[in-house]
Amino acid sequence: MNPLSRQDHLFGALFADPEVESRWSSERFLSAFLTFEGALARALAESGVATAEQAGAAAEDIASFAPDVAKIAAATLVDGVPVPELLRQLKAHCREESLPAIHRGATSQDLIDTAFVLILRDINALLEARIGSVIDGFAALDAKWGAGSMMGRTRMQAAVPILVSDRIRAWTAPLRDHLRSLTAFRPRLEVLQFGGAVGNRSALGPDGEAVARVLGCELGLGEPGRGWHTERGVFAEYAGLLSMISATLGKFGQDICLMAQQQDGELEMLGGGTSSAMPHKQNPVLAELLVTHARFNATMLPNMHHAMIHEQERSGAAWTLEWMTLPPMTVTTGKALLLATELQGKIVRLGG
Template sequence: MTVSPFDHPILSGLLGDGEVAAHFSTEAEIAAFIRFESALAEAEAAEGVIPAEAGQAIAQALGAFRPDVARLRAETARDGVVVPELVRQMRVAVGEPHGRYVHFGATSQDVIDTGLVLRLVPVLDIFADRLDALVDMLTDLDDRQGQLSVMAHTRMQAAIPVTASRKIASWRDPLVRHRSRLTAIRDQVAVLHFGGAAGTLEKLDDKGSDVAEEASVWLGLRTLPRARHSERDGFAELASFLSLLTGSLGKIGQDIALMAQNEVGEIRLASGGGSSAMPHKVNPVGAEVLVSLARFNATLLAGMHQALVHENERSGSAWTLEWMLLPQMAVATGAALRNAAALLSAISFVAVSRT
């Protein structure tokens, strides 16, 4: 058993998303850290900050580097961050005389924030593909069944008949808007975080911006005029987007659950969950999960907004809070997109005459 339902051996089948979660695994995190340190060494060698031989030796050694994870765990309990011990192990792996150039001019936050970005970018690409697929599914549903008459409900009471197309539009159009938002969010996320001890790159003298530009090319990220170590609005904006997206998916789930009620009967589920006591039931499990995940992300969003309060040039507590919250929000969003696709493929509208 695990504490998190997202990687629980049983509940993960309902609430998890293996494709998204893989980007938050220990292996993915360490691989991203190694990419940062390799790119930094290559960039500093190219700009003459460290010897060219050192850049080559670091890149070669880190390509085969596998850290002692148990040791990382023990030292992180003391340091509050994994990077000091990770860099120590990297320097040993590179060996003399070049090991001392590993991590030159960087700080722990550069490694961790950029490492997170390197994993978030492919996650956002997964979300983009799934959003596109959902919009296509809803468009197809509209083409097939949009002209059927269903009952509109206001304040949980029957209002007037409308076409199913009206219902579908209220599900699809927010997803189209979220797809546009995602493009802008991805651009804000895909940045290099590199500022050194206090965000000034003081150890690199006048080479700081050149090294940053060179490293960003290696990593496929864009540079910033200065590091945003304590400016967390970008990550908070991402969290807000995740909550908005799962909220819109939750609205779809809530509507479908209500319309699939036996006494309403305006949506038929091709498949659903069974009951241990009532074998005749087809429970709207997928719809219910969308509501749960929407409320989960809305709850965690408050914590990400709390993490905006980074004191001075770096916070330990607010930064740690982000590590606890953002990966769960990302996996919840992946699970919501996955469940929404399965749910939409299993529904059909049923025209119901009202007198």
């Protein structure tokens, strides 16, 4: 939502993560929507709700369908979601024999929530790899400088000497915990949304559960045994984990900022930022950005808690707030991990 964070903006290099952002593109959502519809057609046939011929025709029609993206975008302001216009176009494109296997038993929220989950699955794999890289970077610093000494500081005052390894451990250990937490959390997050109009799978009668099981398998997602249209706690927990990851990186950045300020010979870095008025300065820009990104995610976290409050069987307001909040948090976390790796590479000496 922040125009300054666009990768093509003058300030974009401070905030943008094109690799994560690309996962949230319109094209990625449309691909996920159509993947859902194709998987649903197969699940309907396997469960006996539609015939194999109907599902096969649907698959062919979905594969040959080219949506009018501009028209979908324009209709989204009217409908609040892009799915109704997408389905109008898709059904108009489909042959008559395909229609019994198109969108049967599903609703817009099923497509959108499942698309979110599919996108987050890709992002989670990327975040796991990046966290691992940052951990490896700290291990390299520890191997080179860990045995040296530096002044320990409590409440920003000199305390007693510590090993460089002690401080690096405080940067690394939480990241290891976060990596384990993310890996363990993914099966709870990466699950199918399939509830139908009011979330209870009633449109398919007794076949709803069977269709959901097959649909989950087709998409490679867990099947939670129910629709979870108004149960947003898992997304809020995930946002909390993103905030913890960025906060841990923010602690690393804050420590580097303070070490740079102390000028006591315990830190030497390359490539600090320059000043237009004071050419002698070497500003710790990368470290400062880690603090900024941590604070941004911390301020976004309450939004995800607000987004848990849905009225009755679906909330437009709370649901939309979730869309405004969670994608930027993933971008911020991804960018922070890139910044941390870059900052590690600038450190040429730690310890006195």
